[in-house]
Amino acid sequence: MENIISISGNVKFPITLDPGVWIFDDRRVDLNTYFDEAIEKTDALEEYTKSISKHWDREIMEGAIYPPTLKSEKKFEKEKVLTGTFGVPLAPFIKNAEPNEDASSVIIISHNGEEQVSLEDAMGMILGFSKEGKPLKEDGPIHAYFGDGSNYNSPFKNISSFQIK
Numbered sequence: 001m002e003n004i005i006s007i008s009g010n011v012k013f014p015i016t017l018d019p020g021v022w023i024f025d026d027r028r029v030d031l032n033t034y035f036d037e038a039i040e041k042t043d044a045l046e047e048y049t050k051s052i053s054k055h056w057d058r059e060i061m062e063g064a065i066y067p068p069t070l071k072s073e074k075k076f077e078k079e080k081v082l083t084g085t086f087g088v089p090l091a092p093f094i095k096n097a098e099p100n101e102d103a104s105s106v107i108i109i110s111h112n113g114e115e116q117v118s119l120e121d122a123m124g125m126i127l128g129f130s131k132e133g134k135p136l137k138e139d140g141p142i143h144a145y146f147g148d149g150s151n152y153n154s155p156f157k158n159i160s161s162f163q164i165k
Contacts, residue, residue: 003141009107009164012098019129019141022088031085031128035149087128087145090162094123097164105165108144111158119164121146128155 008014022028094106099119106122108115117125124147129136136143143155 003135005142005159006161007093007097007164008161010100010103011164012100013096015093015097017093019127020135022127022129023086025088027088027092028086029088029126031087031126031145034087034126035145035152083133084130085128085132086130087126087143090125090127090144091123094119094162094164099164103164107163107165108156108159109161109163110156111160115156116165122162124148 003018003020005017005019006014007017103119105116105118108117126145126147128143128145129141135141139157140159142159143157144159145152145155
């Protein structure tokens with residue numbers, strides 16, 4: 001149970017998070033490249049449309065039978081999951097907890113103490129949950145990074161919960 005993280009406080013729905021299942025989450029990002037690349041905000045519908053269009057184009061050009069390259073791509077993706085360093089955005093979890101209208105900050109509670117950040121900064125945070133394919137056991141279960149990567153070399157570690165104020 002030490003790997004379960006809670007979001008509570010000034011919210012309509014206190015929730016718990018299990019970082020152990022995030023490896024299967026489609027929202028996961030590669031932390032090795034996330035802060036280096038220019039972050040473009042894309043609309044979910046636009047992303048879905050592009051994905052479907054690419055698949056449709058491939059079927060038209062190569063037929064409905066998947067070519068050998070698709071098998072290679074799937075193998076590469078599986079290998080990446082087993083060896084990658086990943087994180088997920090904190091914003092969807094905060095939105096699911098539904099902070100009350102007067103909520104303005106988030107206290108990050110860890111074994112090392114507490115840090116207070118604005119709700120806006122927290123909405124941009126990325127929660128690291130694996131390093132080189134392994135869960136963060138020694139100083140985890142998660143690390144928290146600001147969305148701009150300003151604390152990439154010294155993230156918040158040993159986090160046990162988020163308290164919304």
